[in-house]
Amino acid sequence: MCEVIVHGIPGSPYVRAVLLTLEEKNIGWRLAGVPFGANLTALYGEIHPFHKMPTLDHGEFRLYETLAILNYIDRIAPAPALRPLPVRAAARMDQVIGIVDAYAAPRLSAALSFPRLIAPMLALPVDEAAVRDAIDPAAEVVDELSRLLGGQTFMAGDSLSLADLMLAPHLVTLPHFAEGRTLLRQHDNLSAWIILVEARPSMACTTMERLLELTGIELLPIEDSA
Amino acid sequence: MCEVIVHGIPGSPYVRAVLLTLEEKNIGWRLAGVPFGANLTALYGEIHPFHKMPTLDHGEFRLYETLAILNYIDRIAPAPALRPLPVRAAARMDQVIGIVDAYAAPRLSAALSFPRLIAPMLALPVDEAAVRDAIDPAAEVVDELSRLLGGQTFMAGDSLSLADLMLAPHLVTLPHFAEGRTLLRQHDNLSAWIILVEARPSMACTTMERLLELTGIELLPIEDSA
Numbered sequence A, B: 001m002c003e004v005i006v007h008g009i010p011g012s013p014y015v016r017a018v019l020l021t022l023e024e025k026n027i028g029w030r031l032a033g034v035p036f037g038a039n040l041t042a043l044y045g046e047i048h049p050f051h052k053m054p055t056l057d058h059g060e061f062r063l064y065e066t067l068a069i070l071n072y073i074d075r076i077a078p079a080p081a082l083r084p085l086p087v088r089a090a091a092r093m094d095q096v097i098g099i100v101d102a103y104a105a106p107r108l109s110a111a112l113s114f115p116r117l118i119a120p121m122l123a124l125p126v127d128e129a130a131v132r133d134a135i136d137p138a139a140e141v142v143d144e145l146s147r148l149l150g151g152q153t154f155m156a157g158d159s160l161s162l163a164d165l166m167l168a169p170h171l172v173t174l175p176h177f178a179e180g181r182t183l184l185r186q187h188d189n190l191s192a193w194i195i196l197v198e199a200r201p202s203m204a205c206t207t208m209e210r211l212l213e214l215t216g217i218e219l220l221p222i223e224d225s226a
Helices: A013-024 A066-076 A087-118 A128-149 A162-171 A178-184 A188-198 A208-215 B013-024 B066-076 B087-118 B128-149 B162-171 B178-184 B188-198 B208-215
Strands: A004-008 A030-033 A055-058 A061-064 B004-008 B030-033 B055-058 B061-064
Touching (some): A004 A013, A013 A066, A013 A087, A030 A208, A055 A066, A061 A066, A061 B087, A066 A162, A087 A128, A087 B061, A087 B066, A087 B087, A128 A188, A162 A188, A178 A188, B004 B013, B013 B066, B013 B087, B013 B162, B030 B208, B061 B066, B066 B162, B087 B128, B087 B178, B128 B178, B178 B188
Parallel strands (some): B004 B030
Antiparallel strands (some): B004 B055, B055 B061
């Protein structure tokens, strides 16, 4: 298999979802690390026309949009299986992936995990009123994910699927700050899911700390331009 | 097959993507029409916890998130095929679907088609400065879709796929207002694609006019609460 290169910022939950999938499929990868904010340059626009991340290069084939990348990896490396075969379980997998994109990413990661965990490292100011206003919308997401998980082990049934890998980067951050712990308090099933997912080797080798080390990127305080 | 019910507002591009897919698969459907704004009620929250649309009911199985619904329909009714088999074509299909969600929906439909085509019917005020500011971001989306379409007939190759059905409701509106026509001017391939897609019987029976008629919903001027 040609070398697989992933472009993106270490710490991006979308980048991590792709790296997790590559790890679970035992595919070697290299992270072409993008320093925080450098995705906005014209140069990076050649890699992703909307300046988001990640972008995957597989040989000369270039692809962006996280779900498309996860599906692509799953198609070029069918084992181990990361999609349930039963139609309704597959539908739940797709639904959770959609919920991550539409609700978990903005309401959990952007609105809460970023100001609580990343902003301090970059010495960015935090709008405390915005964080307070973000709690109720975040609770709606956590409640719904807990409802969909129900008594299952993983989001789409008894086996790990792409839904878990897409969701993991947005949920495993919650136990690391007070508001996140409060959000999880009444959802023992999600807390158990977080512990189960965190124990996977794929998680250990895709932490922000390891990705910073691998790419040699340093987190430097950003001058406040606000 | 149990009755398929789709919940949503006539005219919603996401609702139309699902109805198009059902039509292309020759599956009968009923639109449980939601009047404009009624998706925000607590009652509708039982149907979609985030108050978006559509939600599909297939017998007692309930599913929301448009992409999950399209995939579900494709799995329960495999013919005619709406996914390309080659891995890279499938990846392009997934990518276009992702682009629709992330960029086409907000930048084309919400920011331009809504104020130009829907707001007047509802007697809603239009922020002309916001419409002007929306042109450049919309052009980025149209440029990229044109680049991805290239010389192909459909978005993922020579055959119609879920990508075309997801995208169609956001693009076929553009020829109906001046800014939309300007956006398409230098993209003959997209203009040809629009003509090709518009000619499908599935499009004719999912127009907003027909859906309003089927559901008995009337578009009434909304009192400006701004």
